[in-house]
Every structure is written in structure tokens, then in C-alpha cells.
Amino acid sequence: MESGPRYVSKLTRNTYALILAGGRGSRLHELTDWRAKPALFFGGKFRIIDFPLSNCINSGVRRVGVVTQYKAHSLIKHLVRGWGHFKKELGEGVEILPASQRQSDNWYMGTADAVFQNIDIIRGEIPEYVMVLSGDHIYRQDYGEMLAFHAEHDADMTVSCMEVPLEEAAGNFGVMSVDLNHRILGFQEKPASPQPVPDNPEMCLASMGNYVFKTEFLFEQLRRDAKTAGSDHDFGKNIIPSIIADHKVFAYRFVDPASDQKAYWRDVGSLDSYWLANMELVEPSPPLNLYDPRWPIWTFQEQLPPAKFVFDDDDRRGCAIDSMVSSGCIISGSTVRKSLLFSNVRIHSYSVIEQAVVLPDVVIKRHCKLRKVIIDRGCTIPEGSVIGYDKKEDVKNGFRVSPKGVTLVTREMLGQSVGSI
Numbered sequence: 001m002e003s004g005p006r007y008v009s010k011l012t013r014n015t016y017a018l019i020l021a022g023g024r025g026s027r028l029h030e031l032t033d034w035r036a037k038p039a040l041f042f043g044g045k046f047r048i049i050d051f052p053l054s055n056c057i058n059s060g061v062r063r064v065g066v067v068t069q070y071k072a073h074s075l076i077k078h079l080v081r082g083w084g085h086f087k088k089e090l091g092e093g094v095e096i097l098p099a100s101q102r103q104s105d106n107w108y109m110g111t112a113d114a115v116f117q118n119i120d121i122i123r124g125e126i127p128e129y130v131m132v133l134s135g136d137h138i139y140r141q142d143y144g145e146m147l148a149f150h151a152e153h154d155a156d157m158t159v160s161c162m163e164v165p166l167e168e169a170a171g172n173f174g175v176m177s178v179d180l181n182h183r184i185l186g187f188q189e190k191p192a193s194p195q196p197v198p199d200n201p202e203m204c205l206a207s208m209g210n211y212v213f214k215t216e217f218l219f220e221q222l223r224r225d226a227k228t229a230g231s232d233h234d235f236g237k238n239i240i241p242s243i244i245a246d247h248k249v250f251a252y253r254f255v256d257p258a259s260d261q262k263a264y265w266r267d268v269g270s271l272d273s274y275w276l277a278n279m280e281l282v283e284p285s286p287p288l289n290l291y292d293p294r295w296p297i298w299t300f301q302e303q304l305p306p307a308k309f310v311f312d313d314d315d316r317r318g319c320a321i322d323s324m325v326s327s328g329c330i331i332s333g334s335t336v337r338k339s340l341l342f343s344n345v346r347i348h349s350y351s352v353i354e355q356a357v358v359l360p361d362v363v364i365k366r367h368c369k370l371r372k373v374i375i376d377r378g379c380t381i382p383e384g385s386v387i388g389y390d391k392k393e394d395v396k397n398g399f400r401v402s403p404k405g406v407t408l409v410t411r412e413m414l415g416q417s418v419g420s421i
Helices: 005-013 026-032 050-059 073-083 111-116 119-125 143-152 215-226 235-243 271-280 391-396
Strands: 015-020 063-068 093-098 129-134 157-165 175-178 184-188 200-214 249-253 308-310 319-321 330-332 335-337 352-358 369-375 407-409
Touching (some): 005 143, 015 050, 015 119, 026 271, 026 407, 050 129, 063 073, 063 119, 073 093, 111 119, 111 129, 111 215, 111 235, 129 143, 143 200, 157 235, 184 235, 200 215, 200 235, 200 249, 271 352, 271 369
Parallel strands (some): 015 129, 063 093, 157 249, 308 330, 352 369
Antiparallel strands (some): 129 200, 157 200, 175 184, 175 200
């Protein structure tokens, strides 16, 4: 069999990727009241959807469909602006696939149904392989390596997975057991007591929600599932358990290629995990390197002026320490520590902002004290506000406080009208 870059590039050219980006992300509460989870901002200038899309492009998979459903306006707008420049005549492109009842009178009823309803579009691309990817996780992965693994094992289906602690996986992830050749022997969908891996009783093998299929095999299973009464039409609940006994289904272990150890992967599905994953980025040596020119994260960017820090008086100094500050921001006579500011944030004088995730277009007035907060896009924080210091006071003021003490502030909580999302 061929090997090396040419072999991988042939595989990636013959692959069509479908990114499932229709999820709400209900554990993020008000952050996803007006936007789908994949459209949520992350990392100072990106949206979550940019990470699987960038993985595709950087891996050489340049035929991509993005399946949308729940409150998709901001997601679609972002895709059109930031990902609409590919050339279809060159065999590349990012297409938006909204729920349009192509195969039935229903909207997408599950992950498998979302793919089934787009079978005709996939068939038109004539791919040899189809990748089905989750659109709401933060990670960097070379899909070419997974495709090579799939082809070398002549697999019908390959599940991308990684080792996670048992307590983290319980009730959250699909968990699989495998033999010494990585063939999947059993699959449990979000079990309360996950089965550990043989060589480490504290870890289990969890599905990342990313799959590779032989195209015709995928179509066969989707047609069968569509006719199955009582099915949830879900890959984890229905498709995988029904095929592991009689078909070649393998687990591809996703590890850091440099260290062969556990790779970076974050499910930012709760307020606490979302806040923490952003906070990790302001560390001196963050676990996710956004500065690697060999693996850029692509996105839509407005043309904005550089960030600006003004005033240098002892009681009125504009500065940011251990922080990330995006274009268009002005920090005027205030101190920002261990925080992440998205585009066009304006902080007026005599304020102290600590451990804050501040989304775009936020205005923070004078004499504010904010700590361990998430401020949603477009909020204006009134002068003299103190948020994140007293849980009872925050709840009394209508803000949401997470189990680990992160305070969420949105425009509606402040009595302000909802604008851009």
C-alpha cells in the first residue's frame, strides 16, 4: 500500500466532511439563547465552529458541508463572511446545509438523520470516504492521520476517541471497549459507570463524536436506520451498537503527535468548562497553542484598529497583565488581569477586571469591579458595578452563577435590548 504524504493527500482529496453544527448547548444557558453552540465566541477572536473547519482545511479536506438547525443566523452569517472564499471549480468549498426536509417532512431528528437527509448532496460530491464531525469542540487534529488509519485497516467505520478519566466520561461521552488491534468490541452511550481501559483502571476510551465511513457503507446504514421504528436516529445510540458485531468498526486513538500523550480537546458545553478553557489560553504556556503558523485557526475578522491602552497616572493606568486583548479594544485608565477581551471592548477608567471572558462590543463604565465573569456580547456594564464578588448579590441582581462560581451577564439580565449575536 502507498504511504507518506502523497498517500494521505489522495485520501483527503477523496473525502467529504460533514460538520454537525445544529446543537443548542443547553448547559450554556443564556449564552445560547440566541445562537447555536458552534457559533459561540472562543479564544479572543474565533467562534467554536472555526476549529473543526480549520482542522479540515489544514488537513487537506477541502470539501465540507456544515449542517445547521438551531438558531443558526449568526452561525450562517459567520460562515458566509469567513468561509465563503473557496473555489468550487477547484474542487473545494464550505457549503451550508440547513434543515430543509429533503428526505422527509421532519427537521433533523438526530445526528444520523442529519446526515441521512443530506445523502443526495453527499452523493453529488462522489467521495470515497465521508467524515462526520462534531461542530462544538475545541481541538486541533490532523484528519489525514485518521483517514490513513481507516484505509490501512480497511475499516467500514472508524471512531475517533481519546482516553479520559472515568468520572469525566460518566454520563457525558460514549465509551468503547476494543481488542489489541483497536477493533471495537462494545459501545456504551453515556454510561453512568464507564468501562475502563485494560491498562489503566482510572481511564476509559471515549468517543469524540468524529467518524470516518466508507461512503456506500454509510448510506446503507443510514437507509436501514431511517426505516427502523423507534430509533433515535443517532450515531452513538443506534448506528454504532448495531454494526460492531458484524462489520469492521475501529477506534482511532487521538493523541498529541509530538509527545504521543493525551492531546488537547475541550468540550466547552457548560459555563464552567467554557470559562476555564478560555482562561487556559492566558497562561504563559497554554495547553492550546494558537500561535503555531503550521496550524492556523482561520476565521472571519473585521478590519479593526490595534488595541489601545491609555493613561499612565498612578491611580489611572491603562494596562493588561497575563491577558489576551483583541483588535479594536481600548483600555482607558483601568487594569485588566488574567482576562480575555474579544474585539471592540471598551473599558473606561478606574475599573479592575480580573479572570474575565469579555465577548465583543462590550462597554464597561467607570469604577467597575468584575471578577470571574463571562460578559456576553454587546453588554454595557453600568458605572460602579461590582460583579463576581458576592454570589448572593449577583443572583439578586438577576445574573446566573455557575456551580463553580462563574457569573454570567447578558444584555437581557441588564435590561438592555438584544442586538448582534
